[in-house]
Amino acid sequence: MGSLRVAEKWLYGSRFCCPDSVSGGLYVVGMSSSSSPSRDPRSGSARGVALLEKHAAIARLQAEFLTDLAEFDAAGEFVIDNQVTAQAWLRHHTRMDALDARRAVTAARALRDLPQTAHALVAGEISVRHVDELAAGHKRLGAAVMLEAEEMLVPLAKAAAPADVRAGVARVEEAVGADESREEKAQRIHDSRYLLLSTGMDGTVIITGRLDRAHGMLVQKAIRAGSQPNPEPGQQVDPRTAAQRQADALIEIVQTHLGSQPGVTSLRLDTTLVVDLPTLRDELQPGDGHTGIAAILGTAFTAEELRYLTCTADVSVLLTATLSPHARAAAANDERAGTDGAVNLGGLSVTVAPGVPLGLGREARLATRAQLRALWVRDGGCIAPGCRNRRVQAHHVIHWSDGGPTDITNMCLLCSRHHHLLHQGGWQLEPDPDRPGRFRWRPPDGSEPVPATHASDRNPGTTRTFW
Structure with missing residues (x-):
């Protein structure tokens, strides 16, 4: 040739x-060709x-x-x-x-x-x-x-x-x-063209691939559009590297694709989660014989990771009451527990009995399409200050495992990045006493709360609190 x-x-x-x-x-x-010291x-x-x-x-x-x-x-x-x-x-x-x-x-x-x-x-x-x-x-x-x-x-x-x-x-x-x-x-x-997905020993997913120029540019454009710096509430600089921002952008693109509601999306995974109630409520104490880690198909997750997952997935949750002495005493004294050992978990009445399934279900704890529309009108996107991301997920301010209802008065919209910060970055959301019907962010260092950004803040003159 x-x-x-x-x-x-x-x-x-x-x-x-x-x-x-x-x-x-x-x-x-x-x-020389006759000798090669190396x-x-x-x-x-x-x-x-x-x-x-x-x-x-x-x-x-x-x-x-x-x-x-x-x-x-x-x-x-x-x-x-x-x-x-x-x-x-x-x-x-x-x-x-x-x-x-x-x-x-x-x-x-x-x-x-x-x-x-x-x-x-x-x-x-x-x-x-x-x-x-x-x-x-x-x-x-x-x-x-x-x-x-x-x-x-x-x-x-x-x-x-x-x-x-x-x-x-x-x-x-x-x-x-x-x-x-x-x-x-x-x-x-x-x-x-090809795309390979492999799993590392630590559970991380490794992605390698090759695309033709036209489709490669399309992917680059989509990822770059979603990987602009997005500082944490009250901060001036995004601490993520460019590579981390691109990884987060890819996740948001996938979540948007998997979602069914235009403008409002959430990742829908068909997963069976087997977890005991005190693990999910983070009530296990040292020496209880449990690690505070539940598993999804053999993969270990911390309590906070489970909270994040159950906010964003269609999970069939099989709750079991394999309770430790500490957790059993806490349940007995909990105001949500009655004399028969029943516990009200986000509207689901379950019975405390060692090794017995307490409840099976997940969809009732996800916002309906009508609720998502109302949240979109009220929030207008992610409510983190300065965030303009419109690829968002519905979040329970009071988590369902803590008795929080699936109601727009207890829900708000967050992008994937700020949803992660809330669950694993130490931030907290709470009602804003100075602005009824809206929320504020409390930083992990205990400094002054930062007001959340709702549609009425982006568009002064509108009132969309819904309660």
């Missing part, structure tokens, strides 16, 4: 390598020699693993273990996450078609990370293109870092594009 010569010229003229007039090979700039074990200590030998041995073992995986994948032997793909088999038996398993299978398939890459890996001259970059090119450009490009890319991989190999593959991709029609290039780029 003639256009690959363009990429070859770039590779030979790069800072990574240049042509060797004697051997026709490639070598690192500033070093790879010569004799140039280091005995421990360094051992490390280099082990590194080469690891590469050889990884090459064997990928070779066997390629054969295992091609033969479909994973079905013997009731798995649908080799990737699923790896995840099940080795506990790899989805991204690592996908990379392993992609690399294994590429090595079947790329003999020079396979040989370099077996010889310990390149690492699996180098193979990952070459395999990504194999997946996007196809075996025929990468087989020819190996003549340039494998020597580059022997002399440079994986990131540099990625740049080399990109140059090959550009060169291939020169031989394509506009429609073929657009289709190839569109076909290369």
Whole structure:
């Protein structure tokens, strides 16, 4: 393919390598082709020699693993273990996450078609990370293109870092594009799109992906529009980094999409939450035998995280009264508890009995569409001072677990950012005694309260308190 010569010229003229007039090979700039101190074990200590030998041995073992995986994948032997793909088999038996398993299978398939890459890996001259970059090119450009490009890319991989190999593959991709029609290039780029979601060991979600230019710009525009600095109430500077603001903007976009009411949205997750009442009410004491953490499908959440979740999700809540002595005594003395042990939880009458489900339900504690409309008219958006975000959620000022009713007199609108601050940042909302029907924010440091911003504040002359 003639256009690959363009990429070859770039590779030979790069800072990574240049042509060797004697051997026709490639070598690192500033070093002869016959010696490479960074790879010569004799140039280091005995421990360094051992490390280099082990590194080469690891590469050889990884090459064997990928070779066997390629054969295992091609033969479909994973079905013997009731798995649908080799990737699923790896995840099940080795506990790899989805991204690592996908990379392993992609690399294994590429090595079947790329003999020079396979040989370099077996010889310990390149690492699996180098193979990952070459395999990504194999997946996007196809075996025929990468087989020819190996003549340039494998020597580059022997002399440079994986990131540099990625740049080399990109140059090959550009060169291939020169031989394509506009429609073929657009289709190839569109076909290369992907989005991967994987879960880290700490429960965080890792997002990686690739989009064509037009759709990528669309996503960038949407995220940038929602990631402008938004200081906390009473503050001048947003403490979040630009990356954190973009992450928050993505969450708000998703919440808006999942919501059903224009202008007023809330995240709707179909989740079963199993939690005991004192955990939700944060009544557990040290030594009670509980940690104060409930679980959703095996994922642990603190009491405040649970409060935030139950404000913004359709959760089927299975309440159990596995009460500690402290919590049982508190329930007996609670004015919401009667002589029969019944507890009124946000309008739901439940019975305190160890291990017995107390109540199952969630939708009754979510605002109705009519209430959301009324809240929108009254608040006009997030009620945090200075916040202009119109992607908002309904929040109980007095949480339902504390007996707060799902009524507009006990609810307000908050954006995702300020909703999070309220639940986990130490801020509090309370009725404003100087402005009946409206609220004010109390900072976590105990300083003077900051008046909330309602529609009547944004638009003086309107009165929208509704009570």
